[in-house]
Amino acid sequence: MLKEYRILKLFFLFLFFLPLSGCTTSGMGGAHELEDITPGEKPTIESYEGGVWYQIDKLEEAIKSKAALGGEMRLDDPKLEEYIRKVVCKVAGDHCKDIRTYIMNAPHFNAGMFPNGLMLVNTGFLLRIQSEAQLAAVLGHEVGHYVKRHGMKRQLDKKAKTDLANIIFTITIGTVPMTGENMRNLYDLIAMITYGSIQAFSRNHEREADRFGLEGMAKAGYELDAAAKNWEWLIKEMEMHGHSTSAGYYASHPSSPERVKNLREHAKTLKQSEFPITNEDVYYQNISSHIGDWLEGVVSLKNFKSTEYIIDTWYSKKKNLAELDYYKGEIYFARNKDDDLEKAIKHYEKSINQNPDFYLPYRRLGLIYYKKKDKKYKEYFRKYVMFKPDAKDRSMIESYINE
Numbered sequence: 465m466l467k468e469y470r471i472l473k474l475f476f477l478f479l480f481f482l483p484l485s486g487c488t489t490s491g492m493g494g495a496h497e498l499e500d501i502t503p504g505e506k507p508t509i510e511s512y513e514g515g516v517w518y519q520i521d522k523l524e525e526a527i528k529s530k531a532a533l534g535g536e537m538r539l540d541d542p543k544l545e546e547y548i549r550k551v552v553c554k555v556a557g558d559h560c561k562d563i564r565t566y567i568m569n570a571p572h573f574n575a576g577m578f579p580n581g582l583m584l585v586n587t588g589f590l591l592r593i594q595s596e597a598q599l600a601a602v603l604g605h606e607v608g609h610y611v612k613r614h615g616m617k618r619q620l621d622k623k624a625k626t627d628l629a630n631i632i633f634t635i636t637i638g639t640v641p642m643t644g645e646n647m648r649n650l651y652d653l654i655a656m657i658t659y660g661s662i663q664a665f666s667r668n669h670e671r672e673a674d675r676f677g678l679e680g681m682a683k684a685g686y687e688l689d690a691a692a693k694n695w696e697w698l699i700k701e702m703e704m705h706g707h708s709t710s711a712g713y714y715a716s717h718p719s720s721p722e723r724v725k726n727l728r729e730h731a732k733t734l735k736q737s738e739f740p741i742t743n744e745d746v747y748y749q750n751i752s753s754h755i756g757d758w759l760e761g762v763v764s765l766k767n768f769k770s771t772e773y774i775i776d777t778w779y780s781k782k783k784n785l786a787e788l789d790y791y792k793g794e795i796y797f798a799r800n801k802d803d804d805l806e807k808a809i810k811h812y813e814k815s816i817n818q819n820p821d822f823y824l825p826y827r828r829l830g831l832i833y834y835k836k837k838d839k840k841y842k843e844y845f846r847k848y849v850m851f852k853p854d855a856k857d858r859s860m861i862e863s864y865i866n867e
């Protein structure tokens with residue numbers, strides 16, 4: 465999980481990179497003449513495109529490395545990655561084998577595609593959707609960027625070249641040798657990409673990718689309205705932040721009611737399957753073991769309203785209730801205004817009622833009562849150690865119990 469100081473640091477990095485990567489609709493030069501990529505096609509290494517691929521291949525090696533998988537940047541769940549790969553294949557047709565997807569441990573709603581077929585999907589995105597159809601919508605959209613060579617078209621823009629120079633620079637300092645400060649640079653680079661700061665496409669490219677995604681969904685029989693639902697969610701989240709959120713999809717993907725309208729209008733021109741696939745249960749089964757961890761990441765961003773919204777959405781599905789109540793408590797605990805502490809305690813208690821074996825609320829309640837100098841903290845700490853015997857802070861907690 466990302467630590468808070470890291471998020472702060474990334475935010476500054478993001479600000480630094482943003483002016484270089486705003487959406488542009490002009491200045492593509494001859495880029496419009498680039499044809500769609502064909503299945504299995506690879507550029508020659510001597511070409512400009514081949515050079516770009518080569519650099520991004522290096523980035524991909526770093527993402528694939530054990531270090532990135534170490535838990536901090538990339539999610540270690542081959543089964544979930546395989547599931548996502550299957551959904552990519554349903555919407556990507558013959559391009560399926562040209563796309564590699566990796567799941568990045570980052571709490572923002574984001575996914576990104578690179579010219580060489582490297583696709584990154586954030587855990588923050590996976591947490592916010594509730595069906596395979598919604599997943600297919602974003603994956604299909606990203607595959608659209610690949611097939612239409614949007615990444616390359618951007619690289620041919622002079623401004624975007626500066627972005628690439630920055631990426632290459634960071635890769636170089638981030639890969640040799642892979643220790644200490646250099647490792648942190650590499651993490652920063654991957655995180656920067658994961659946060660969407662170099663993934664800004666033009667509005668035309670966005671429209672093209674939207675259409676490509678919808679057409680892939682129609683062929684695969686998915687519920688077409690899922691695409692519009694994703695954007696409606698983003699708009700809602702943006703409104704909750706007073707449009708102040710500048711990271712991830714918010715910055716790179718112009719989301720407006722007009723976009724939702726266009727998606728619905730285009731969907732009407734396509735043949736919707738008689739029994740549209742949503743696969744909510746299949747999707748849930750694939751991600752359910754991660755919901756708690758992913759919520760922890762979102763809670764750490766301190767966007768209280770949207771975090772509440774995410775939790776309430778899952779709550780309505782009546783799944784993972786103990787975890788949901790615990791993290792709802794964590795929102796109020798972190799905000800700590802007016803009667804927030806009492807509200808938090810109620811949610812921790814509710815969490816224990818939902819699942820008495822779930823250890824986290826015992827720890828938090830123990831800490832709260834310890835601070836209040838209320839003796840009942842000991843009982844909570846005892847239960848915490850009982851249900852989580854391998855807890856990292858076990859010796860500290862036990863020293864509190866023995867006071």
Ligand SMILES: [Zn+2]
Pocket residue numbers: 605609665670673717
């Ligand atoms: Zn896009």
